[in-house]
Amino acid sequence: MRSPGYGAFMARKAAARRYWLFKSEPDVYSFQDLLRDRKTFWDGVRNYQARNMLRDDVAVGDGVLFYHSNAEPMVVAGLCKVTKAGSPDPTAFDPRSKYHDPDSDPSDPTWFGVEVAPVCALEPPLERDRLKSVPALADMVLLQRGSRLSVQPVTAAEWRAVLALAGAKESW
DNA sequence: GCCAACGTTGGC
DNA sequence: GCCAACGTTGGC
Numbered sequence: 001m002r003s004p005g006y007g008a009f010m011a012r013k014a015a016a017r018r019y020w021l022f023k024s025e026p027d028v029y030s031f032q033d034l035l036r037d038r039k040t041f042w043d044g045v046r047n048y049q050a051r052n053m054l055r056d057d058v059a060v061g062d063g064v065l066f067y068h069s070n071a072e073p074m075v076v077a078g079l080c081k082v083t084k085a086g087s088p089d090p091t092a093f094d095p096r097s098k099y100h101d102p103d104s105d106p107s108d109p110t111w112f113g114v115e116v117a118p119v120c121a122l123e124p125p126l127e128r129d130r131l132k133s134v135p136a137l138a139d140m141v142l143l144q145r146g147s148r149l150s151v152q153p154v155t156a157a158e159w160r161a162v163l164a165l166a167g168a169k170e171s172w
Numbered sequence: 173g174c175c176a177a178c179g180t181t182g183g184c
Numbered sequence: 185g186c187c188a189a190c191g192t193t194g195g196c
Binding site: 025069070074128145146147150 | 194
């Protein structure tokens with residue numbers, strides 16, 4: 001009784017593995033910064049849709065594409081993994097932080113973040129223009145007109161297509 | 173630098 | 185609850 005239930009649980013858990021794309025302006029925080037830091041808390045997200053994903057959906061072990069926005073060139077710079085699930089974003093409570101939100105109550109936090117660690121850089125980085133040329137990626141949230149979300153879901157098929165384009169192997 | 177798209181704010 | 189004004193994001 002216990003074993004089949006546990007096995008099914010583990011199977012579901014494995015099947016539930018998800019993929020994401022996180023945007024960062026490299027002038028603010030780049031993939032190279034993450035390599036240097038070895039891990040980082042993804043703070044400063046102040047959009048409710050993105051918050052909901054960070055708080056509720058992003059799980060330990062999920063894969064993350066680290067995207068450089070507002071840059072020349074715009075690229076997927078590397079792969080990351082989620083090392084801690086959603087927890088309250090401390091910058092919201094710090095009056096000195098540019099992400100300070102005086103309306104966020106520490107006993108009922110508004111804003112959340114996750115911890116990520118680098119897996120590998122993409123060498124060379126995968127340019128946005130290249131992504132746009134791939135039919136399998138036509139529906140990527142990133143490439144939709146007007147798409148501004150800084151935390152986006154990536155389908156398993158899109159994840160595989162991106163890794164194939166980059167010549168990267170899934171390594172965890 | 174421009175501006176489309178989108179989210180938020182606040183008057184009513 | 186509507187919606188106009190405003191601010192921000194981020195590709196181009």
